[in-house]
Amino acid sequence: MRQVKWFLFILICMSTTLFPFLFSATLLAQDASDMGIQLDEAAICRNIVNRAPIGIGSVFHTSIGRIYCFTKIVGAKTDTTIIHHWYLNGKLKASVTLPVNSAAWRTWSSKDITPNESGDWMVEVLTADGNAMESILFLVQ
Numbered sequence: 001m002r003q004v005k006w007f008l009f010i011l012i013c014m015s016t017t018l019f020p021f022l023f024s025a026t027l028l029a030q031d032a033s034d035m036g037i038q039l040d041e042a043a044i045c046r047n048i049v050n051r052a053p054i055g056i057g058s059v060f061h062t063s064i065g066r067i068y069c070f071t072k073i074v075g076a077k078t079d080t081t082i083i084h085h086w087y088l089n090g091k092l093k094a095s096v097t098l099p100v101n102s103a104a105w106r107t108w109s110s111k112d113i114t115p116n117e118s119g120d121w122m123v124e125v126l127t128a129d130g131n132a133m134e135s136i137l138f139l140v141q
Contacts, residue, residue, distance in 0.1 A: 036075060036127075037073050037074070037075045037076045037080065037082075037100065037127060037133075038073070038074050038075045038133075039071060039072070039073060039125060039133040039134050040072040040073065040074045040104075041070070041071065041072035042069070042070065042071050042072075042125060042134050042136055043056045043069075043070045043136070044056065044057065044058065044060075044067060044068070044069055044070075044121075044123065044136055044138045045057070045067070045068050045070055046060070046064065046067070046068070047068065048068050048070060048108050051106045052070075052106075053068065053070040053108075057138070058137070058138045058139065059138065059139045059140075059141065060113070060138065060139070060140050060141075061140070061141065062113060062114070062115045062116075062117065062118050062140055062141065063115070064113050064140070065112065065113060066110050066111070066112050066113065067110065067111055067113055067140075068108050068109070068110045069084050069086070069108055069109050069110070069111075069123040069125075069136065070106070070107075070108040071084070071098075071106070071107055071108065071125055071134075072104070072105070072106045073100045073104075073105045073106075073107070074103060074104050074105075075103060076100045076101075076102065076103055076105065077103070079099065079100065079101050080099075080100045080127075080128050081097050081098060081099055081100060081128045082097075082098050082100055082107070082125060082126060082127060082128065082133070083095060083096065083097050083098070083125070083126040083127075083128070083130075084096045084098065084109040084123050084124070084125060084126075085123065085124040085126065086109075086111050086121070086122075086123055087121065087122040087123070087124065088117055088119055088120070088121055089119045089120055090120075093111065093117075094109075094111055096109035109123075113140055117140060118140050118141050119139075119140060120137070120139060121137070121138050121139065121140055122135055122136065122137050122138075123135070123136045123138075124136075
């Protein structure tokens with residue numbers, strides 16, 4: 001009987017000291033996920049038709065003319081923005097700020113490709129506060 005009382009005493013002490021910390025950690029994790037947006041889909045493509053990417057790829061010819069970066073964002077609690085940074089061989093070529101106006105939002109930016117812009121391309125997708133969400137690599141040859 002004495003062991004049961006001792007066990008109950010320890011259990012009560014642990015629950016009163018650890019429970020608030022466990023509860024706080026759970027709330028902080030929920031707050032972090034509630035505040036953040038997530039990238040559900042990202043693609044480099046030849047065109048956008050009916051808000052969907054067409055001709056997704058990772059290698060394109062310089063004769064393409066225009067190329068698109070499609071992104072689907074989920075989880076926005078309020079209106080916000082994302083940013084597409086377009087890089088060619090490590091050099092920033094364009095920066096496009098795009099609106100995100102609902103919890104499931106599809107948006108895209110495009111870049112005109114000239115014949116002399118062959119090389120390693122990257123589009124970096126950023127949140128409004130500059131946090132990287134994704135880097136999409138592709139080649140134009």
